[in-house]
Amino acid sequence: MRNLHTICAVITVYLFFFCCFFPSSVHSEAQKVIRVAGDNNFPPFEYLSDSGVYTGFNVDIMNAISIETGIRFEYYPMPWNEAVQAMRTGKVDAIQGMKYSQEREEIYDFSAPYFTSSQGIFVLKDNMYIRKIEDLKGRKVAVQKGDVASGLLSKVDGLQLVETNNQQEAVQSLIDGKVDAFIGNRITGQYFLQKNEQQSLIKIVGEPLDTTKYAVAVMPKNKELLTLFNQAISQIKKDGTYEKIEKKWFGEYILPNTQRLRKTLLYLEIGLILTFIVISLILWWNLSLKREVAKRTEQIEHVNKDLEEKMLLLEENINFQQQVLNSAYSSLITLNQQGLVSMINVRAMEYLGVDGNVVGKRFQDLPTARFIPEKEIKAALEKKRVFLQKETVWSHYASKKRHITYSMYPIQTIGGESVGAVLNFFDSTEQKQLERKVAQDDRLRSLGQLVAGIAHEIRNPLTSILTYTQLLPKKFASADFRTFFSEQVTSEITRLNTLINDLLDYSRPKKSEPVTFSLNDAMAGIELLLKPKIKEKNLSIVREFAGDIQATADKQQIKQVLVNVILNAIQASNIGGTLIFRAYYRDVFTVVEIEDEGIGISEEDIDKIFEPFYTRKPNGVGLGLSITYQLVKENDGTIETRSEVGKGTVVTICLQH
Structure with a gap:
């Protein structure tokens, strides 16, 4: 009672100061009245007290939201199934507490969750044959009408479902022997048992079922209310109001003493069994240790022999690898994890002007350090970064420069551990x-x-x-x-x-300034920017993103590229069509695909779409896709188009990951 009085005092003071400092706001918002339904007998969440007052955890939460937003709520307590029907028919605007489920999400919209609820299996104390939900096969089970427990039991064969108006009736049916079990909210069920001093008659068995979030629910047409609810829920959690309400109603959870004793005895039995097993294992280990030592000694002799044979095979393998390296067209160098040269082929030695004595030397001591940045070598060795077909210039000769194309790939064990890197380069001056x-x-x-x-x-x-x-x-x-x-x-x-x-x-396209950014965020911003044009054609957007996709490029230039491509897709789409946005990783690239179901592009036109001043639009100039092509090239990317007349177009953009 002291906690209740404290809460009421805090709420009263809060209302007084809110009205004093924001009277106009309170007056304007007070005009809004939201009709809220709830269960009339679902304590301690929501119920009619003996004095006829509608109270409970959910009611206090809604009162706190009312104080926070200035919105006045009218409560309509009724049986749960009637409350759900009232919201569906528009008689009320919201239900103050509903468990989230995938089936319900297809019908209702939910606020941010403010509580986690779970179901439990209630049976009579002397019941020894029901321990889990599968044991309910062929039994009579009570549930509240409209409760999510009905969905849990739909997979149990031969089960006879008995629906009640509320959980109190279901609990009483179990005590009266009319059903074999009752499935319902664990907290509410224990509340009724404690209130009626019946906790010694019933026990809860098995693990908690269907642990789900608990939130305010509305029909989709009232979805705008969720913004106010979410803001208020966030605020009462920040200022401590929610914690006070939670402690008021759920300060202590009821757990039957017999169940605690059984758990304690179970733990003791397990401990004794484990101790016996450990002692037995120690004795067995001591007895078998001598025999094992002798066996191991014999195995070591076989291992030594195998090792000598494997060393010979290793030498032959190294010789074979060196021959493969020497036969390659390009120059190859392998480095170990410390950045020391482990192998180098003949072509690399001839091109760099070194001999085989460089094996074992640091990479920094080779001429390649003059045209391959040391930070890229470290990135390949330490971070397993891949560098493919990068171009550089080597001023090896005083009178002329040489163009070099190089690639670098980390060497990894089967377990994915980095043990070195392979450097592959060739002179591309003539090319x-x-x-x-x-x-x-x-x-x-x-x-x-x-x-x-x-x-x-x-x-x-x-x-x-x-x-x-x-x-x-x-x-x-x-x-x-x-x-x-x-x-x-x-x-x-x-x-x-x-x-x-x-x-x-x-x-003169602007030189790119590459950064690593989230494609998910970039695409979300573009969708918001182009929302009026998408809505104008009543297009559906399908997003197929393989997680949080990152790309390395000039963010603004790539956003311009995506805007140009998506605008073309919108213009080519039919009214009521679908746009598909995909993003995923392929090898070392980040791939973005824009697919439409529009008019498509003919074979004779598809090779010309990136040419300047080529357009099929009546008022088009034909520079948009040309600029798009240049921006992608400026960011070391590629852009390709697949299309079929009358079936749509797919534009694929590949960027560095």
Whole structure:
């Protein structure tokens, strides 16, 4: 009673100061009345007391939420199944306490959980044949109507279910011998037993069942109420109000003394059995130790012989590995975990100008340290990082530079422990020269397309401006024409300015600044940004993310890439279609896929979509995907497109992990 009076005093003082300092807020919010239903006989969570007052843990929680939000609640206590039906039909707005389940989540929306509840199996004290839920097969079992316990028992064959209006009736049915067991809330069941001094007649068997979260439930149409509930629940947990309410109602949990005694005896029996087993094992071990020593001595002799044979095989294996390394086209060096050279092939020795004496030396003492960063070597050895097809320049000769392409891969044991790294590199100078020649030819071809596209795109607004300007002297007296002239010329100049900005982005993309970021967060932000366009076409979004996916690239540039691709997917989609966003890891890459069910792209067009000024849109310029392609390349990534006319398109973007 002292705790109850303390709680009431705290709540009264809280209301007094809240009303004094925020009177306008209280007055405005007080106009809101939420109809809340609850079980009329589910103590100590919610019940009608002997004096007819609706009270309980859930009621105190809702009162605290009312104080926090200023919302007034009207309580409707009733049998549980009627409370559920009342919320479904809209007679009430919420149920103040409902256990969460997957089946219920499909029907209702839940607030943040504020309590963890569990079910228990109640049987008569002298019942020795029911110990777990499987033992209920062929028995009569009482449950409360609408309780989640009905779902737990649906898998038990031959069980006869007896439904009651509340748990008190179910407990009484068990005591009267009308049922063999009762399944219900452990706390509520024990409350009734203690209140009626019947705890000596009934016991709880087995482990807690269906441990689930407990929360406020609403129908989807009232989902906006959950924001207020969640904020208030969070606040009362922070300021200590929730802890006081919890201690008031659940300060001590009832556990029958007989059950405690049985558990104590069980632990003692287990302890004695384990002690006997340990002593027996020690005696057996002492007796068998001498025989085992003799056996081990003989085994050691066999092991020594096997070891000599394996050493010979190891030498042959090392010789074979060296021959494989020497036959490779590229230069190969292997390092041990300490960064010392363990193997080097002939091609690497010839290219670096060293001999076989470098085996056992530090990597820093080799010429490769001049073109491969030491931090990458340490990352491969210590963090098992993989580096594939990286390019660098080696100024080995005073008069000319050599282009080198290298890869680095950690060497791991079967258990995944790092024991070294393999370095593979080759001179790509001549290949680079050939690529530059091919790129130059390609740039000349692209330049022709670019010039033609610029001329076409600039000619249209210039023609419009010229036409309006020529008409200006003749129609200058017309106020409507002057207004039309001002709007149209401004629009065409803005169009020219946008085209020039796109051309600048295409020709001089900003240098990337790679960071590691979460693709999940980036995609969530983009979805929020494009939500109006998605809603305009009534598109469904399906997210298939393999966990929290990370990528290493320029975050803003990749977000621009994703926005461009998703916008194209939205524009290509049919009304009511579906967009699928995927993200996963593949080897050392982070992969993002954007899939739509739209009109698709023909085979003759799919190879041209990344070319500047190529577009099928009536008012498009054709630079968006060209800029997207350049941004992906700038971040050392790749972008590919698969499509089928009438069935949709999949755009795949690969980035560094």
